[in-house]
Amino acid sequence: MIKTAWLVLKKDLTVEVRSLEIAYTTLFFAISCVLFFAFALVKEGQAPEDGAAGILWIAIAFGGTLALGRTFERERQSETLRALLMAPAARPAIYVGKLLGIVALLVAAEIVLVPLVAFLFQAPLLSHPFWLSAVLLTGTIGFAAVGTLFSAMLVRARSRDVLLPVLLYPITVPVIIAGVRATAALLQPDVELALVRFWVALLIALDVVFVTLALWTFEPLMTD
Amino acid sequence: MIPIDFDDLTADEVSRHFGRRRALSRISFQTRKGSILGLLGPNGAGKSTMLGVLATLLRASSGTIRYGTHTAGASGAALRSRIGILGHDLFLYPELTARENLAFFAGLYGAGDPQEAADVALQRSGLADRADDPVASFSRGMRQRVALERALIHAPRLVLLDEPFTGLDDASTAALVARLQGLRESEAIVVLATHDLDLAEGLLDTALFLRDGRLAEAVARPDSLRSTYRTIMRRTT
């Protein structure tokens, strides 16, 4: 099982590295998002309170949706998703491989976004790197866990581009709330670590539940 | 995963509908290893749907498919390891090279040494010199050859091909025919959906004529496919 997931992940990364299409477009889109929100919300050079945290997570969510759509569009092109499902490999392993690929992509984007947001909004995002990484990682996994499952389900559906956000956003509200609150807490001059720990714990619980549920439902959802 | 194998393939009153549209209607047939079965018929007759059901990608709405003594529901992954499918859309990643595509699928199907399996497959396809070029740069015929090798890389018992002759030039067509005959000799069960009646002639052991999802006629050892086809299509029932 792990071998299959690893094979799928390696394949996805190889394909991506060849063209870097999704990486570049997602990153650019996320940066545009950040700037857009900056223009919309910044007044007299000051972002609203906790604005930096919110803008960061919105950019991740929107960029993530785009990346998910594009990744599975690729699998749709030569019907390779079908070929994957035809293999005797355990279906949940395919899900895990795809999930890790998406997480890797989003983390790569975040590595650029965090310094950018910190720079534009004078936000001390880099003051607690360990905790920020924990928040970003657990939040990204939660978002990607649901997103990967829904995108895979939507590959053969109609209106798949618009249905992905429709399905994804209501379900990932807790992820966004936890992510933004935790990030905002980390930006305070005197950080309440207990608060950050609470949100990270919630995100971990959420990740466990979502990934488990996805693994459980992947097979019935993908069979016709 | 316990390896399974089977000697024959039986379809028993297989039907499949999508909402109100009946794609397959009570199709029954049987075929043994070492034979080539043809699914013939106009567009929309249900050939691709039948292949999908045989590949376990689609579930039959009613009826059963038996692979020897096994059924799709019970055997799942073990069964899939004995089935190879060449679809209309080729199932290749255009950004990867031929070698990478083959090695990936070899690994996915549990080959001990995916690189070696890929090499062997490349030799068989005659494209060893283009092994490290991305598939996107191949012509249709070349892509088809790689796709065929991808479908066969795990030496499946059941080989399903959906319109494999589309867009091939004469050389590629001859190579494909030779490959299929080779498969018959190595005791595989080949099910082939095609429009190309001239090619199918001489290649098929049995021909199933499908029309509107129904089995219009089953002919063993067909010799004049085109006239049989015309007769069947002219019938009003």
Place this chain on the structure above:
Amino acid sequence: MPKWFIPVAAVTALMFAASPFLIANAPYEATMGLVQKIFYYHLPSAWVFLLSAIVCGIASARFLFGGSPRQDRLAYAAAELTVLFGAIVLVTGPLWARKAWGVWWQWDVRLTSSLMGWMVAWAYLLVRKYGGPGSDKLAAGLALFGMANVPFVYISVNYWRTIHPATSVVPTLPVDMGVALWFAVACFLLLFVLLLRLRVYLEEQRTRLDALYLSLDE
């Protein structure tokens, strides 16, 4: 339609006709006066909204893992009723809140969680309508995730503003307005059952129609 449908429908109609009288005769609430009376419809609607969501979730799970089309029909009907009763809750709530406390909306736990649950139900309907083939399974998956999400939504919204739970504007259930309240609850529960049965019946007819179309080619 089952035999009990018409009699139960008649009883429900009568009960609903009687309910305003019971509500009018119920004791006046001290601080809010007449406005509080909307609560007698608001609270049962909220309970039925929740019940409907749970029915949808369970039916979706059974459909996804058992494949029974009956469960799928039930899930679809329950999702529609979730949207319906959710709409009633989300309209009566702000109406009450505006008059009683001066604000249309508050981002407190119950309101926000209800809104999110309502949106998931809407998403379910959108998927069923526009998803094309296979959208029944898709929607079932969504319903499952929606259900699994409930505790997380509740916890995260609860602690959204501050780590200390905010005092909710929505009061806890008062126990002294018993008769009118339970009567209204009974009304809404009966209405839910009736509508559910009716909606499932509609889906059953659709399925039968599809089967008839299919058998045309036989």
